[in-house]
Amino acid sequence: MTAALEVDAVKKSFGGVTAVNGVSLRLEPGRIYGLIGPNGSGKTTLFNCVTGVERRDAGRILFQGERIDGLKPWQIAVKGVGRTFQVTRVFPELSALENLLVVTRGDRATAERRGRELLTFVKLEKLAGEYAGNLSYGQQKLVEFVRVLMRDPSLILLDEPAAGVNRTLLNDLLDAVRRLRDEGKTVLLVEHDMKVVMGLCEVVFVLDHGDKIAEGPPGVIQADERVIEAYFGR
Amino acid sequence: MSPTRLFQGGLVLIAAALAVYPVFGTGYGVRALLQLFMWIALAGSWNLISGLTGYVSFGHVAFFGIGAYTAAILITNAGWSWPLACIVAGVAACGLALLIGYPCLRLKGPYFAIAMLGLNEVLRALVSYFEGLTGGGSGLSLPTLQASVPIYYVMGVCAAAVTALTYVIITSRFGLRLMTIREDEVAAEAMGIDTARHKLYAFLLSAVGPGIVGGLAARDQGYIEPISVFPLATTITMIVMVLFGGKGTVWGPVLGAVVLFVSQEIVWARFPYVHQLLFGAIIVAVVLLMPRGVLGILQIKYRLPRTV
Amino acid sequence: MNVVITPAMVGQVVISGLLSGTLYAMVALGLALIFGVMRVINIAHGPMLMLGAYATFFLYSAFGVNPYLTLPVSMAALFVIGMLLERTLVFRVVDAPELSSLLLTFGISIAVVNLAQLAFTSDLRAVEFLTGSFVVGPFAVSKSRLVAFVFAAIITAAVFVFLRNTKLGKAIRATSQSRDVAMVCGINVGRIHLITFGFAAALAAAGGTLIAVIVAIQPEMGQIWTFKSFLVIVLGGAGNYPGALVGGMLLGLIEQLASLFLTTQLSEAVAYVLLVLVLFVRPTGILGGRST
Numbered sequence: 001m002t003a004a005l006e007v008d009a010v011k012k013s014f015g016g017v018t019a020v021n022g023v024s025l026r027l028e029p030g031r032i033y034g035l036i037g038p039n040g041s042g043k044t045t046l047f048n049c050v051t052g053v054e055r056r057d058a059g060r061i062l063f064q065g066e067r068i069d070g071l072k073p074w075q076i077a078v079k080g081v082g083r084t085f086q087v088t089r090v091f092p093e094l095s096a097l098e099n100l101l102v103v104t105r106g107d108r109a110t111a112e113r114r115g116r117e118l119l120t121f122v123k124l125e126k127l128a129g130e131y132a133g134n135l136s137y138g139q140q141k142l143v144e145f146v147r148v149l150m151r152d153p154s155l156i157l158l159d160e161p162a163a164g165v166n167r168t169l170l171n172d173l174l175d176a177v178r179r180l181r182d183e184g185k186t187v188l189l190v191e192h193d194m195k196v197v198m199g200l201c202e203v204v205f206v207l208d209h210g211d212k213i214a215e216g217p218p219g220v221i222q223a224d225e226r227v228i229e230a231y232f233g234r
Numbered sequence: 235m236s237p238t239r240l241f242q243g244g245l246v247l248i249a250a251a252l253a254v255y256p257v258f259g260t261g262y263g264v265r266a267l268l269q270l271f272m273w274i275a276l277a278g279s280w281n282l283i284s285g286l287t288g289y290v291s292f293g294h295v296a297f298f299g300i301g302a303y304t305a306a307i308l309i310t311n312a313g314w315s316w317p318l319a320c321i322v323a324g325v326a327a328c329g330l331a332l333l334i335g336y337p338c339l340r341l342k343g344p345y346f347a348i349a350m351l352g353l354n355e356v357l358r359a360l361v362s363y364f365e366g367l368t369g370g371g372s373g374l375s376l377p378t379l380q381a382s383v384p385i386y387y388v389m390g391v392c393a394a395a396v397t398a399l400t401y402v403i404i405t406s407r408f409g410l411r412l413m414t415i416r417e418d419e420v421a422a423e424a425m426g427i428d429t430a431r432h433k434l435y436a437f438l439l440s441a442v443g444p445g446i447v448g449g450l451a452a453r454d455q456g457y458i459e460p461i462s463v464f465p466l467a468t469t470i471t472m473i474v475m476v477l478f479g480g481k482g483t484v485w486g487p488v489l490g491a492v493v494l495f496v497s498q499e500i501v502w503a504r505f506p507y508v509h510q511l512l513f514g515a516i517i518v519a520v521v522l523l524m525p526r527g528v529l530g531i532l533q534i535k536y537r538l539p540r541t542v
Numbered sequence: 543m544n545v546v547i548t549p550a551m552v553g554q555v556v557i558s559g560l561l562s563g564t565l566y567a568m569v570a571l572g573l574a575l576i577f578g579v580m581r582v583i584n585i586a587h588g589p590m591l592m593l594g595a596y597a598t599f600f601l602y603s604a605f606g607v608n609p610y611l612t613l614p615v616s617m618a619a620l621f622v623i624g625m626l627l628e629r630t631l632v633f634r635v636v637d638a639p640e641l642s643s644l645l646l647t648f649g650i651s652i653a654v655v656n657l658a659q660l661a662f663t664s665d666l667r668a669v670e671f672l673t674g675s676f677v678v679g680p681f682a683v684s685k686s687r688l689v690a691f692v693f694a695a696i697i698t699a700a701v702f703v704f705l706r707n708t709k710l711g712k713a714i715r716a717t718s719q720s721r722d723v724a725m726v727c728g729i730n731v732g733r734i735h736l737i738t739f740g741f742a743a744a745l746a747a748a749g750g751t752l753i754a755v756i757v758a759i760q761p762e763m764g765q766i767w768t769f770k771s772f773l774v775i776v777l778g779g780a781g782n783y784p785g786a787l788v789g790g791m792l793l794g795l796i797e798q799l800a801s802l803f804l805t806t807q808l809s810e811a812v813a814y815v816l817l818v819l820v821l822f823v824r825p826t827g828i829l830g831g832r833s834t
Binding site (some may be wrong): 264288290292337338339341343344345347349352353355356359360363372381466470473478507508510511513514515516517518521522 | 583634635639640641642644645646648649650651652653654655656657659660719765770776801805808811814815817818821824
Binding site for chain 2 (some may be wrong): 053075093102104108151
């Protein structure tokens with residue numbers, strides 16, 4: 001079965017600092033993966049390389065068997081990779097609904113309907129016409145989350161989806177992620193909230209200082225010595 | 235009667251009044267309004283690239299100049315009629331935009347602004363250099379023609395067209411996508427928007443207006459020289475009008491053009507450097523106090539729709 | 543166009559290029575400092591130079607004093623003006639998107655230039671102080687340009703010594719590397735911004751004073767200097783202070799070289815063409831450095 005995403009020995013440095021040091025991952029379709037590691041371990045950089053925001057220095061990245069390293073970010077997005085950002089990046093002077101509309105092509109009426117549906121799902125339907133910049137941080141995160149879903153991507157990269165979201169809504173979000181997985185989509189999330197990771201992810205990758213130091217089901221990872229060392233000090 | 239209907243009715247009335255004005259009005263009045271239409275078209279075009287995508291173009295007058303020279307050369311050397319020459323002027327401006335748009339738009343904000351400024355000067359120097367074609371520093375004279383009234387109407391149509399185009403763009407998803415470039419280009423790309431192509435389209439659209447209008451202005455003045463059609467003052471005026479009225483809005487450039495042009499004619503034209511000085515001061519004031527311009531502020535305060 | 547290139551001509555080009563290059567470097571250093579420390583592109587930089595030139599002109603015409611002695615005066619005056627501008631206007635846009643500061647300084651530059659036109663009229667002024675050239679072998683060097691070079695070299699060197707060895711200089715460098723870290727280290731970033739802006743204006747004024755003896759003085763004279771300073775920074779790498787030196791020399795040399803082959807009209811455009819070319823090819827500058 002072709003991997004949904006294959007990261008093959010990817011390296012990325014900034015000036016003298018190596019952010020990602022030959023990391024390899026393989027994501028099978030229809031599963032939820034976690035990417036954890038202490039701050040500065042290279043998680044967001046890896047995301048950026050996969051989505052084309054950064055150009056990797058070495059290695060290959062394949063999406064559904066096709067090489068995507070070297071493509072422009074919009075091309076990768078069009079192929080079916082969606083992502084959210086660590087610090088939310090909604091379009092502040094567009095309304096919540098417009099934020100969703102703007103990523104779509106095709107019939108506007110259908111897009112609007114779907115947009116409103118998604119906003120209702122995250123309980124933001126009343127704020128559809130509000131400037132996204134005026135929403136609270138948690139609300140912006142939700143808008144960003146459903147914005148990713150508007151294009152119906154098959155690989156979804158979530159960068160700290162739980163941060164700043166209240167608990168009840170978070171559960172709805174996590175349910176949504178599980179439903180996406182059930183529909184056959186692949187999800188990779190970066191998270192610091194261990195409860196979320198342990199409860200949601202089937203396989204967890206652990207990065208530390210740009211290296212992948214562990215990989216496996218959450219229970220195993222939790223007990224892994226190297227992981228504990230990475231988080232709690234050498 | 236809803237505000238929209240009132241507004242639309244008002245528009246129709248004004249349009250009608252302007253249409254019949256040349257019959258009753260003075261020569262001076264016709265020429266002044268003609269100029270106003272020109273500024274509306276210029277400001278509105280600048281708004282398309284700088285207001286919507288946030289790529290501030292400091293050399294936009296280059297398209298005006300190219301349009302002026304293209305039309306002038308076609309009229310004097312090739313004997314074309316001015317309407318046709320002006321259309322070609324618009325195409326030429328578009329061609330220039332295509333040529334420089336691709337490399338220029340890759341540049342980040344401030345670099346883009348200054349590169350455009352540089353390009354404007356390069357064009358001016360080139361135009362001076364190719365004396366055989368352009369008359370060099372001594373300028374180019376067009377055969378005299380009493381065409382102010384027809385030009386008045388064509389300019390009016392240009393102004394209306396640019397405003398209408400802005401309206402159509404802003405209410406479409408294309409316009410929304412342009413705005414995402416201004417809001418957060420990286421996020422826009424991550425969402426699947428080909429920002430490079432969108433910027434280029436906006437740039438091309440923003441060049442046509444000045445091109446055509448440049449040709450018309452050349453025809454109307456009867457004489458052009460490099461400094462008269464590539465002046466920084468024109469860029470400055472375009473920018474002030476849009477910043478003041480509200481960048482990224484439909485009627486902002488129109489408001490800015492009307493207010494500033496009228497003030498300029500009535501008050502400041504008597505003191506040549508004072509009005510430029512005031513423009514500078516207005517830019518400073520707008521950037522510090524109301525960066526969104528008059529209509530921009532009203533839009534946010536009263537939750538007006540985008541079509542304002 | 544038949545131009546026979548002799549070694550003497552090349553030598554002349556190199557000498558003239560280095561002389562003017564040093565002047566470019568000094569003025570551009572001011573712009574580089576503002577950009578490095580505050581991330582502001584100061585379009586009003588050229589007008590500061592123009593004001594310095596006028597200051598020298600008026601002191602010279604009124605008191606007949608040696609124009610070079612007016613250096614400290616024009617520098618001090620513009621230092622104050624620069625700080626005033628920063629404290630009243632510029633500081634408000636330091637945290638705003640870069641285009642806000644671009645537009646703001648653009649507005650300031652228009653206002654200043656037109657104020658100058660109102661106050662001084664656009665009549666050309668001149669400081670006729672040092673005329674003629676030194677002739678050494680096949681090379682001719684205009685006296686005023688040579689003196690300008692000497693002062694520019696001294697001032698530029700002094701600036702680098704200051705940046706490297708004094709506490710304030712180090713604070714400035716720290717702030718331009720990382721504002722947040724500088725704040726955490728107890729550096730009063732607001733004060734650094736104030737001083738840097740004044741400093742840059744003073745450097746521009748120095749350029750103005752030196753140039754006043756060489757070219758005609760008129761309100762719009764600064765515009766091309768803003769542009770060339772920007773070009774120097776782009777050539778040398780934004781945020782890279784020694785790069786301003788290299789960029790300045792490069793610009794000086796290229797200009798002189800171009801004037802060998804091109805008509806005066808076109809050689810004026812060389813700076814603009816060069817800028818556009820460099821921006822297209824290497825937006826982060828020839829020597830690399832931070833992009834915006």
